Amino acid sequence: xxxxxxxxxxxxxxxxxxxxxxxxxxxxxxxxxxxxxxxxxxxxxxxxxxxxxxxxxxxxxxxxxxxxxxxxxxxxxxxxxxxxxxxxxxxxxxxxxxxxxxxxxxxxxxxxxxxxxxxxxxxxxxxxxxxxxxxxxxxxxxxxxxxxxxxxxxxxxxxxxxxxxxxxxxxxxxxxxxxxxxxxxxxxxxxxxxxxxxxxxxxxxxxxxxxxxxxxxxxxxxxxxxxxxxxxxxxxxxxxxxxxxxxxxxxxxxxxxxxxxxxxxxxxxxxxxxxxxxxxxxxxxxxxxxxxxxxxxxxxxxxxxxxxxxxxxxxxxxxxxxxxxxxxxxxxx
Amino acid sequence: xxxxxxxxxxxxxxxxxxxxxxxxxxxxxxxxxxxxxxxxxxxxxxxxxxxxxxxxxxxxxxxxxxxxxxxxxxxxxxxxxxxxxxxxxxxxxxxxxxxxxxxxxxxxxxxxxxxxxxxxxxxxxxxxxxxxxxxxxxxxxxxxxxxxxxxxxxxxxxxxxxxxxxxxxxxxxxxxxxxxxxxxxxxxxxxxxxxxxxxxxxxxxxxxxxxxxxxxxxxxxxxxxxxxxxxxxxxxxxxxxxxxxxxxxxxxxxxxxxxxxxxxxxxxxxxxxxxxxxxxxxxxxxxxxxxxxxxxxxxxxxxxxxxxxxxxxxxxxxxxxxxxxxxxxxxxxxxxxxxxxxxxxxxxxxxxxxxxxxxxxxxxxxxxxxxxxxxxxxxxxxxxxxxxxxxxxxxxxxxxxxxxxxxxxxxxxxxxxxxxxxxxxxxxxxxxxxxxxxxxxxxxxxxxxxxxxxxxxxxxxxxxxxxxxxxxxxxxxxxxxxxxxxxxxxxxxxxxxxxxxxxxxxxxxxxxxxxxxxxxxxxxxxxxxxxx
Numbered sequence: 001x002x003x004x005x006x007x008x009x010x011x012x013x014x015x016x017x018x019x020x021x022x023x024x025x026x027x028x029x030x031x032x033x034x035x036x037x038x039x040x041x042x043x044x045x046x047x048x049x050x051x052x053x054x055x056x057x058x059x060x061x062x063x064x065x066x067x068x069x070x071x072x073x074x075x076x077x078x079x080x081x082x083x084x085x086x087x088x089x090x091x092x093x094x095x096x097x098x099x100x101x102x103x104x105x106x107x108x109x110x111x112x113x114x115x116x117x118x119x120x121x122x123x124x125x126x127x128x129x130x131x132x133x134x135x136x137x138x139x140x141x142x143x144x145x146x147x148x149x150x151x152x153x154x155x156x157x158x159x160x161x162x163x164x165x166x167x168x169x170x171x172x173x174x175x176x177x178x179x180x181x182x183x184x185x186x187x188x189x190x191x192x193x194x195x196x197x198x199x200x201x202x203x204x205x206x207x208x209x210x211x212x213x214x215x216x217x218x219x220x221x222x223x224x225x226x227x228x229x230x231x232x233x234x235x236x237x238x239x240x241x242x243x244x245x246x247x248x249x250x251x252x253x254x255x256x257x258x259x260x261x262x263x264x265x266x267x268x269x270x271x272x273x274x275x276x277x278x279x280x281x282x283x284x285x286x287x288x289x290x291x292x293x294x295x296x297x298x299x300x301x302x303x304x305x306x307x308x309x310x311x312x313x314x315x316x317x318x319x320x321x322x323x324x325x326x327x328x329x330x331x332x333x
Numbered sequence: 334x335x336x337x338x339x340x341x342x343x344x345x346x347x348x349x350x351x352x353x354x355x356x357x358x359x360x361x362x363x364x365x366x367x368x369x370x371x372x373x374x375x376x377x378x379x380x381x382x383x384x385x386x387x388x389x390x391x392x393x394x395x396x397x398x399x400x401x402x403x404x405x406x407x408x409x410x411x412x413x414x415x416x417x418x419x420x421x422x423x424x425x426x427x428x429x430x431x432x433x434x435x436x437x438x439x440x441x442x443x444x445x446x447x448x449x450x451x452x453x454x455x456x457x458x459x460x461x462x463x464x465x466x467x468x469x470x471x472x473x474x475x476x477x478x479x480x481x482x483x484x485x486x487x488x489x490x491x492x493x494x495x496x497x498x499x500x501x502x503x504x505x506x507x508x509x510x511x512x513x514x515x516x517x518x519x520x521x522x523x524x525x526x527x528x529x530x531x532x533x534x535x536x537x538x539x540x541x542x543x544x545x546x547x548x549x550x551x552x553x554x555x556x557x558x559x560x561x562x563x564x565x566x567x568x569x570x571x572x573x574x575x576x577x578x579x580x581x582x583x584x585x586x587x588x589x590x591x592x593x594x595x596x597x598x599x600x601x602x603x604x605x606x607x608x609x610x611x612x613x614x615x616x617x618x619x620x621x622x623x624x625x626x627x628x629x630x631x632x633x634x635x636x637x638x639x640x641x642x643x644x645x646x647x648x649x650x651x652x653x654x655x656x657x658x659x660x661x662x663x664x665x666x667x668x669x670x671x672x673x674x675x676x677x678x679x680x681x682x683x684x685x686x687x688x689x690x691x692x693x694x695x696x697x698x699x700x701x702x703x704x705x706x707x708x709x710x711x712x713x714x715x716x717x718x719x720x721x722x723x724x725x726x727x728x729x730x731x732x733x734x735x736x737x738x739x740x741x742x743x744x745x746x747x748x749x750x751x752x753x754x755x756x757x758x759x760x761x762x763x764x765x766x767x768x769x770x771x772x773x774x775x776x777x778x779x780x781x782x783x784x785x786x787x788x789x790x791x792x793x794x795x796x797x798x799x800x801x802x803x804x805x806x807x808x809x810x811x812x813x814x815x816x817x818x819x820x821x822x823x824x825x826x827x828x829x830x831x832x833x834x835x836x837x838x839x840x841x842x843x844x845x846x847x848x849x850x851x852x853x854x855x856x857x858x859x860x861x862x863x864x865x
């Protein structure tokens with residue numbers, strides 16, 4: 001297992017480096033930061049001086065190596081817009097994104113599993129059909145439409161929930177949480193649901209088809225034959241086996257959820273990293289953009305790694321397989 | 334609110350939610366809540382040249398002079414000023430003014446602020462280029478020494494110099510603006526403010542949210558009637574409108590044009606407008622011998638005035654203003670808005686749209702079948718009107734045989750391309766922030782060289798025009814100066830140096846229970862806000 005993880009980490013690092021290179025190359029074409037910083041009144045010599053100070057006159061490979069060398073130490077330089085360290089800016093924004101993604105993923109997992117089981121057990125019922133139909137809206141409508149519909153319903157019409165922002169947050173160590181206050185929790189509801197919706201329809205279908213498959217297998221039939229309670233069969237034996245691919249998909253999808261959170265964060269003015277990224281695109285704030293992309297790539301790599309490791313714990317066959325093979329090896333030979 | 338209370342009685346499960354909603358409405362009487370599209374880049378007024386940043390910070394930091402409700406110059410931290418010599422302006426400072434931290438305001442702070450605002454890490458230093466140095470005469474008198482005689486120093490330059498406390502900067506090691514270059518460090522002033530203005534910034538959140546409270550020891554008469562300000566930036570247009578409609582904010586700046594009718598019809602909300610001190614125009618490369626982006630080789634069609642005139646006649650601005658800008662554009666046919674010094678009412682008259690005449694001009698110039706040309710256009714700039722206006726113009730030019738290849742780009746990218754003069758045909762806008770034609774002419778119309786004509790991207794050049802601008806620059810008689818500027822602008826207009834399109838209108842929306850005075854520099858002066 002150790003060798004496996006080391007290999008995966010190596011591959012992950014290579015991925016991150018490639019993303020950094022692509023990001024770096026792309027950003028040379030998103031705009032000229034000198035124009036944004038120096039403002040319209042600057043003279044040509046002001047601009048030239050600034051270009052020199054920013055190191056934009058150096059050869060591209062030199063700039064890239066400098067970027068990677070600094071990034072490896074967690075130093076992404078200074079934001080062109082706010083003149084503050086990028087790592088600090090991202091760190092401040094991280095809690096908002098993590099909480100939103102966690103709530104969104106949890107909501108979609110809980111709802112997806114619950115509704116998926118209902119659909120699997122009552123496949124022909126009107127309830128199951130309406131769940132499947134309604135959930136289709138989740139995938140069919142773009143995220144920003146879902147978000148705006150929720151805002152107009154719950155903020156503008158009913159005045160129940162705030163339309164923007166994170167509400168009141170409480171600092172906990174270096175973290176800020178909106179989970180500890182009433183206004184923070186209320187602010188999380190709509191963005192959380194919006195983010196959950198996009199993969200809910202897919203999860204419901206996945207859970208229900210997995211459950212249907214599992215429930216038809218022999219070992220469930222044996223469980224029934226042994227007279228185990230229905231709840232025990234369903235959850236301890238059925239669901240547990242059905243959850244394998246579900247966890248994989250949810251895990252792998254967390255990366256996409258973070259990517260999708262860019263839209264959710266924009267619609268709800270959610271002060272997370274993605275909103276920072278969107279704002280920095282508008283300004284041509286290259287250090288922030290580059291750092292964000294590298295960070296998201298890192299998250300993707302970490303997620304894949306974690307899912308690989310989780311397999312070992314969820315599925316005993318994977319854990320035992322190498323050992324069994326080793327034990328059986330000589331006997332077979 | 335009555336219906337809200339009834340609902341809460343009926344639906345007990347919603348009781349607490351409704352109470353929260355009602356409470357926030359009551360609290361609205363003492364708190365003014367404003368949602369601009371972006372927050373400040375930094376709290377340091379010298380560290381960023383960003384207009385959004387300036388327009389929020391002017392409520393905390395003051396300058397020597399300010400603009401009145403009618404956008405006329407009036408004293409702020411200076412009480413009077415006069416030219417003692419052609420290159421020396423003497424400012425008498427306001428006595429008994431203190432900064433928010435309690436330190437007294439004196440001539441030292443003015444001299445210090447000038448030094449700080451022109452330090453190498455300052456992003457506003459180019460605005461202050463006209464001043465050579467500031468010299469303290471006594472505790473309440475300073476001299477501004479200029480490189481050349483400058484009749485409008487106060488409005489043209491000092492309007493843009495926020496005053497910081499030297500004592501405060503020294504105490505917190507913020508003597509220079511935070512440097513956003515490679516060697517940069519954040520400093521205390523990046524996240525803390527200490528001006529002399531009517532409001533004190535008390536918090537600046539990660540989400541860009543700014544809270545202000547009144548400065549009780551402010552020198553001027555208080556006209557506002559609230560005791561807290563919350564500025565919450567909302568970038569998404571739809572969400573910003575929703576936040577207003579749901580009663581979570583009292584003012585949004587701006588409101589997208591398509592949402593105006595809906596808000597206007599409601600008695601709970603009002604639409605506020607003001608002309609923007611800005612002109613949107615088209616520029617054409619008139620200096621290269623061959624256009625970079627065109628099928629005409631070996632010559633530059635824009636060098637021929639008939640081609641430029643044909644473009645003017647092909648574009649039906651009345652149609653664009655009514656159908657695309659939907660009232661958010663006012664007629665101008667000169668490079669400055671009517672509010673700027675140098676304007677004359679004849680600058681509103683535009684040659685009538687005349688596609689047939691335009692086609693004839695093109696044939697006379699040797700392009701009976703037209704030609705193709707690339708056009709640079711921001712898809713997220715010019716108050717989001719860049720794209721629709723460019724597309725409309727493309728259609729109109731197509732009718733006279735000009736095939737325009739519109740290149741829609743992000744603002745940041747477009748600004749870079751235009752700034753490098755890497756363009757053949759482009760849309761652009763220029764703000765007459767000093768409300769005087771000279772700054773606009775110096776930047777966008779005089780023959781370009783280092784430090785002058787930086788944004789004369791099309792490379793317009795007319796010696797007679799340059800001569801008039803140079804003469805106006807050092808003319809201390811305001812009347813003569815104005816005549817020279819008007820004459821120069823007319824020359825540029827006759828030459829079709831650019832094609833002015835329209836003057837944008839700034840459009841905001843607010844709740845009806847609040848009085849707000851919009852100003853043509855897009856700044857919200859919180860001291861003019863009042864709940865009815």
